Amino acid sequence: EVQLVESGGGLVKPGGSLRLACAASGFTFSNYSMSWVRQAPGKGLEWVSSMIVRSSSIYYADSVKGRFTISRDNAKNSLYLQMNSLRAEDTAVYYCVRDQWLGYWGQGTLVTVSS
Amino acid sequence: DIQMTQSPSSLSASVGDRVTITCRASQGIRNDLGWYQQKPGKAPKRLIYATSSLHSGVPSRFSGSGSGTEFTLTISSLQPEDFATYFCLQHNSYPYTFGQGTKLEIK
Numbered sequence: 001e002v003q004l005v006e007s008g009g010g011l012v013k014p015g016g017s018l019r020l021a022c023a024a025s026g027f028t029f030s031n032y033s034m035s036w037v038r039q040a041p042g043k044g045l046e047w048v049s050s051m052i053v054r055s056s057s058i059y060y061a062d063s064v065k066g067r068f069t070i071s072r073d074n075a076k077n078s079l080y081l082q083m084n085s086l087r088a089e090d091t092a093v094y095y096c097v098r099d100q101w102l103g104y105w106g107q108g109t110l111v112t113v114s115s
Numbered sequence: 116d117i118q119m120t121q122s123p124s125s126l127s128a129s130v131g132d133r134v135t136i137t138c139r140a141s142q143g144i145r146n147d148l149g150w151y152q153q154k155p156g157k158a159p160k161r162l163i164y165a166t167s168s169l170h171s172g173v174p175s176r177f178s179g180s181g182s183g184t185e186f187t188l189t190i191s192s193l194q195p196e197d198f199a200t201y202f203c204l205q206h207n208s209y210p211y212t213f214g215q216g217t218k219l220e221i222k
Contacts, residue, residue: 035211044202044213044214044215044216045151045159045202045204045213045216046213047204047209047210047211047212047213050209050211059209059210061210062210095158095159100206101149101164101165101206102149102161102204102206102211103161103164103170104161105158105159105160105161106158107157107158108158
């Protein structure tokens with residue numbers, strides 16, 4: 001069974017940093033592209049970033065480009081999202097998602113950016 | 116960026132009804148479209164991928180169709196557990212974009 005468990009969310013001040021982690025199990029992690037998607041409270045879904053295995057390509061939404069960095073550690077079956085220069089509008093539940101077609105989702109971790 | 120226009124934004128229906136939700140893409144996306152269901156406080160779950168393929172474990176009352184710029188999700192006979200919010204997603208090109216969502220409520 002595919003399992004994705006996010007951690008690292010919390011309350012952070014504007015301008016601060018946070019690192020999200022996603023622990024993957026139930027599949028061969030190194031074979032799969034991975035993504036982050038977020039959802040602001042009461043709002044729709046927004047794709048944030050994807051890391052594509054086959055092409056070694058990385059993509060970011062314009063809203064986070066230059067501030068967020070996606071990475072992975074295949075030895076630890078883990079995906080990460082380093083978030084710097086956080087803004088109030090980054091407040092959202094962040095989901096870790098398997099594959100580039102967004103097939104399997106974790107339960108999410110809440111990031112709140114507020115002073 | 117490709118814009119996804121989803122309609123209706125909300126829908127009231129009864130158990131046993133047949134309902135259809137539509138997504139229109141601002142440009143052609145071949146069949147690179149998925150549909151998701153989300154219940155309050157829960158993560159989205161994929162129902163349909165590649166426009167019409169059923170995700171593993173999803174009941175056959177869900178179906179998808181379309182191509183190019185016009186896509187539909189159909190629930191053939193609503194069940195109580197189907198009342199939720201539904202989103203479409205285009206994964207044809209980055210940035211991936213979602214429809215605004217359709218909230219399906221009990222009439």
